[in-house]
Amino acid sequence: MANGESPSLASYKSKFLSDCVSAEALKFGTFTLKSKRISPYFFNAGLFHSAKLARSISAAYASTLASANIEFDVLFGPAYKGIPLAALTVDKLGGIDPKYENISYSFNRKEAKDHGEGGNIVGASLTGKRIVIIDDVITAGTAIREAIEIIKREGGTLVGILVAFDRLEKTPSANDDDGQPRPSAIGEVRRQYGIPVMAILTLDDVVEYLRGIGTEDDIKRLEEYRTKYKASD
Template sequence: MGSSSSPEIPPYKADFLKAAIDGGVLKFGSFELKSKRISPYFFNAGDFYRADLLRAISTAYAKTILETESSSAPLEFDILFGPAYKGIVLASGTADKLAELAPQKYGKICYSFDRKEAKDHGEGGNIVGAPLKGKRILIVDDVVTAGTAKREAIDKIRKEGGIVVGILVALDRMEKLPSPDGDDTKPMPSAIGEIRKEYGIPVLSILTLDDIIGGLKGRGSEEDIKRLEEYRAKYKASD
């Protein structure tokens, strides 16, 4: 992939896409998903373990949040919440980058995360970091697959008295959920669409599958682009 300035997608998205590909976080080929579908691409946010890659994803999350400020629905929140385990680093890194990019507004932004198991000694409890009670919470995580983990996070936050105002993930696959009867020709919503509908909150992403395809045009393999477009046509969600 060449220069990060792309006519198809905003520069911050192109920068993130380039970092993800160069760092081996976004791979192209043939991958079996949990749903048993064979995907022509695979994204693993757990591979952002190198300092330059962590900086790239934190910057992309922060710029996605800042982009909403010029929209009709800006994100207003008090705390970034990272579900254990991947979300812990993502939320803390994003808080740091927001404070750097927009210190007047985010210089003292807080973050929190949950424990997988409640601590029964010391300060105890399920939450580490800023107290959630009465605060507006933005969940920061890698992807939404079936939505189970995000529902668990929302439940934990609400039990602590927090108000979930949105979810921000790295990638929206724009992919429909598997049909209960296994018929993948049926129109089905995406996991992200189901969460939006169920909780009435925005679910935003740094990249979508459309962004990946647009960012690769003129730079990536024509074969990879063709396979991505075919996959999108076959599994595109109805929402």
């Protein structure tokens, strides 16, 4: 199929996946992760720094939010990676539907400013607002929990979290090959806070997309990895 598009994936997912592969933000091979797992693929959203790719990732974030049917007022981008993602996505949302024209973005400073307007928050106030956190990934969940505490402290209401990629794999353990079911980091956040945690792409999307462009060996390795480390949620 042209450009590796999959008829079973939403068009924005196929487009984003194609751009990820072209930019080598999504690569297939053998990679050692921080968890020491040996993964047949690697996703790096940090490579979306050119104008073309920034447009691609922000359009994919905006399309995912628009399809989620969540009412919100502010996109909150945790420092530092979330800052450009929030700003770019707000711009794209305004072009999707007029109802998003008044959506704002906001982000936190790592250190409070003690002059001028002061405080930790830059952009829209979070007080009394419905907030969606936007970030690249959730690995251990520590950064997301810090962002949630900021929103709570500022008087906002968290209504959702949006990330670029969900590996759908269980959290690591001391005996990682014990075969025991465990939730994913995203699953733990979802259950702890009772809010939707969305992703532009998941490992399932990657496997489906690879059926159109990959080798049988690539597909087999991804499917075996998914089976071995699949989360319980």
